[in-house]
Amino acid sequence: MKVKPEELKQLMMKKFMGAGMREEHASKMADILVWSDYKGIHSHGAVRVEYYTERIAKGGINVNPRFSFDRTGPCTGMFEGDNGCGYVAASLAMEHAIELAKENGVGIVGVRNISHSGSIGYYAEMAAKESMVSINMCQSDPMVVPFGGTEAFYGTNPIAFGAPTADERIVIFDMATTVQAWGKILVARSRKEPIPDTWAVDEHGEPTTDSMKVNALVPIAGAKGYGLMMMVDVLAGIMLGVPFGKHVSSMYEDLSKGRCLGHVHMVFDPSRFVPMEQFKQNMSQVLDELSEVRPAKGFDKVYYPGERGQLRRKRYEENGGIEIVDEIYQYLIGEKLHFDRYDHKNKFAE
Numbered sequence: 001m002k003v004k005p006e007e008l009k010q011l012m013m014k015k016f017m018g019a020g021m022r023e024e025h026a027s028k029m030a031d032i033l034v035w036s037d038y039k040g041i042h043s044h045g046a047v048r049v050e051y052y053t054e055r056i057a058k059g060g061i062n063v064n065p066r067f068s069f070d071r072t073g074p075c076t077g078m079f080e081g082d083n084g085c086g087y088v089a090a091s092l093a094m095e096h097a098i099e100l101a102k103e104n105g106v107g108i109v110g111v112r113n114i115s116h117s118g119s120i121g122y123y124a125e126m127a128a129k130e131s132m133v134s135i136n137m138c139q140s141d142p143m144v145v146p147f148g149g150t151e152a153f154y155g156t157n158p159i160a161f162g163a164p165t166a167d168e169r170i171v172i173f174d175m176a177t178t179v180q181a182w183g184k185i186l187v188a189r190s191r192k193e194p195i196p197d198t199w200a201v202d203e204h205g206e207p208t209t210d211s212m213k214v215n216a217l218v219p220i221a222g223a224k225g226y227g228l229m230m231m232v233d234v235l236a237g238i239m240l241g242v243p244f245g246k247h248v249s250s251m252y253e254d255l256s257k258g259r260c261l262g263h264v265h266m267v268f269d270p271s272r273f274v275p276m277e278q279f280k281q282n283m284s285q286v287l288d289e290l291s292e293v294r295p296a297k298g299f300d301k302v303y304y305p306g307e308r309g310q311l312r313r314k315r316y317e318e319n320g321g322i323e324i325v326d327e328i329y330q331y332l333i334g335e336k337l338h339f340d341r342y343d344h345k346n347k348f349a350e
């Protein structure tokens, strides 16, 4: 089903506002979800609307948050999210981080007590559009074994890096620190398909190909991914004074409670190190040179991080809309706000 971005945004906003969210918050949240679908990151687009709507309706996302920003030093600040919409809080916090970086060369802003903030490459793109380089991280629900362990401890704790170039290209390297997302396990379960033995472990911490036996995901590259997800939890959790490690709340466990998640933006002004023009020209040069690398067997070319998302967006624009699963579209145009499907009290939701 092809849907025009503006229609998709309006449909999303109708659900969020129907559940009680105010218009400006619903609009920003919908903008970022449409951005994700546009880039082909469908795991963080329209597919999430029903879950968020249920959470808003049940009180797990504060619709009247008292957002506040406390500048704690020349380059640092803390944004209080009051368990309001994570997308809105993280966007506003990024605006502060960009301002600090423009003023002092570096801007680091912690965002505490928020709900899910979605595909975090969006915030890296915000900074890059202002000629800034950034690193962004956030916590997510514990569903990953620490390297060598049998029990879930850390989340899929994503990291997004962004950088501008001298042209319209933007580098957005945006990844979960797990081999695969939980959503991929759910897809395999629904299709009764096996999974590769590199994705997840069973209750004994042993690799499994049986999607029904999955007890936790695994970090990317063993001990190295485990170290990265710990780093995210220190910077976006312990350093911000929010629940950390295995105490981070789960997405589906109690939809009536705020999630108290942490998120951090680190923004750098490259012109404090080299002239801006030189930085941007060299960024463009490196992307050109990467694209000239001879592709390996099975690859059509070497892409820079974020390039495939930009190409998908272009394709959707040319083809007159974003491809959305029919079932999701039917939900979006329907009158019912949600079907009470997500409040599982179970962190490994089906």
Ligand code: NAI
Pocket (backbone or CB within 6 Å): 041, 043, 044, 116, 117, 118, 119, 120, 121, 138, 139, 140, 141, 156, 157, 158, 159, 160, 172, 173, 174, 175, 176, 177, 181, 302, 303, 304, 305, 306, 307, 308, 309
């Ligand atoms: P992915 O595995 O699809 O992509 C990771 C990175 O690799 C991207 O920057 C992509 O541009 C790059 N890439 C992929 N294929 C490439 C290729 N052939 N050549 C060059 N670069 C390539 O992403 P993943 O790990 O599945 O994450 C998806 C989204 O989920 C992200 O937007 C992330 O922020 C979000 N997420 C959000 C969480 C949250 O709690 N807020 C938790 C976990 C993930």
